Amino acid sequence: MSQKNLYSSLNNRELAAFSNQIAMLLKSGISVREGLDIIVEDLENDNGIKLLSGIASTMEEGKSFSKSLEQTAVFPKYMVDMVRVGELTGHLEEVMKSLSLHFSREHELKQNIRNALRYPMIMVGMMTLVLLVIIVKVLPVFQQVFLQLGVSMSGISKGLLGVGVWMSRYAVILIGVIVLLTIVGLWMSSFEGGRKIRKIIFSHFPGTRKIARLIQQARMTSTLSLAISSGIHHKEALEMIQNMTESEEIKKKILYGITLLDKGESTQNVFTKTELFHGMEARMVAIGFQTGNADEVLRQLSVQMMDEADEEMAGMVARIEPTLVAFFSIIVGVILLSVMLPLMAVMSTIG
Numbered sequence: 001m002s003q004k005n006l007y008s009s010l011n012n013r014e015l016a017a018f019s020n021q022i023a024m025l026l027k028s029g030i031s032v033r034e035g036l037d038i039i040v041e042d043l044e045n046d047n048g049i050k051l052l053s054g055i056a057s058t059m060e061e062g063k064s065f066s067k068s069l070e071q072t073a074v075f076p077k078y079m080v081d082m083v084r085v086g087e088l089t090g091h092l093e094e095v096m097k098s099l100s101l102h103f104s105r106e107h108e109l110k111q112n113i114r115n116a117l118r119y120p121m122i123m124v125g126m127m128t129l130v131l132l133v134i135i136v137k138v139l140p141v142f143q144q145v146f147l148q149l150g151v152s153m154s155g156i157s158k159g160l161l162g163v164g165v166w167m168s169r170y171a172v173i174l175i176g177v178i179v180l181l182t183i184v185g186l187w188m189s190s191f192e193g194g195r196k197i198r199k200i201i202f203s204h205f206p207g208t209r210k211i212a213r214l215i216q217q218a219r220m221t222s223t224l225s226l227a228i229s230s231g232i233h234h235k236e237a238l239e240m241i242q243n244m245t246e247s248e249e250i251k252k253k254i255l256y257g258i259t260l261l262d263k264g265e266s267t268q269n270v271f272t273k274t275e276l277f278h279g280m281e282a283r284m285v286a287i288g289f290q291t292g293n294a295d296e297v298l299r300q301l302s303v304q305m306m307d308e309a310d311e312e313m314a315g316m317v318a319r320i321e322p323t324l325v326a327f328f329s330i331i332v333g334v335i336l337l338s339v340m341l342p343l344m345a346v347m348s349t350i351g
């Protein structure tokens with residue numbers, strides 16, 4: 001991966017690349033402090049050089065890698081916590097590999113969502129444009145024809161014509177409002193509050209509710225797998241997930257699970273009673289904890305959930321496309337019929 005633009009803003013792709021680089025350096029027997037200098041030498045981005053040089057300087061003062069990452073206020077808390085665990089348990093290389101895989105999956109997931117929604121949004125935009133052209137440009141032509149024939153438009157066509165005339169009169173203002181709303185929407189998306197609103201809508205909208213649930217479960221399972229494989233105690237792993245997850249339903253179940261662990265319940269029973277997993281998934285997790293392979297079982301479940309979310313998104317798009325075509329076709333057809341039928345009746349009378 002090219003590092004020319006790396007670290008100017010840390011998204012999941014860049015976090016995955018950084019984690020992978022640190023893991024490879026550690027595998028080669030190079031310390032994190034020395035590795036940062038090696039990475040900086042290959043960077044051409046001033047922000048990246050400044051960021052990594054700052055981390056290196058902090059480590060030279062005697063602070064740990066995790067503390068140095070935390071002081072930048074750039075890396076996510078989840079990553080900082082996992083790095084700290086890796087340092088304490090002596091498994092930093094494995095943690096960095098797992099973080100690289102985790103952030104790669106997050107990046108892939110966001111790309112899949114973006115790609116799935118792109119075509120329907122383009123279709124809505126094009127069909128809306130067609131409707132606007134019909135209302136603003138085509139209907140006034142028919143109105144002139146009706147006036148010359150001594151007949152006035154009525155019903156749907158008359159109402160739409162009034163909308164078209166109004167839109168033509170205030171076109172500049174309308175375009176300005178649309179542009180302003182677009183800018184405000186993009187601006188809000190750059191803030192945590194705006195992103196939370198968008199996620200809440202995605203989580204509660206009937207068509208995307210199941211997909212949102214699968215994504216949340218997959219992230220929770222992936223994080224739990226990473227935490228357990230890094231040597232974190234099960235209770236601490238659940239507390240970490242509780243602080244990370246955005247789903248209130250999952251948070252309540254995790255809180256209940258922590259309470260059960262405090263009462264002495266076994267981990268496999270906790271996951272069964274809290275219903276964090278259901279059916280076959282719950283049995284697989286229970287067997288995983290009994291055999292000591294819980295991290296691998298959870299990792300496989302996470303991949304399965306991601307795949308299921310992808311399938312759901314593909315199915316949603318497959319349903320949306322013909323529905324949109326049919327919806328807009330009916331609207332266009334009703335508009336044209338409301339104009340053509342009276343016109344044909346007039347022409348028939350004249351004939």
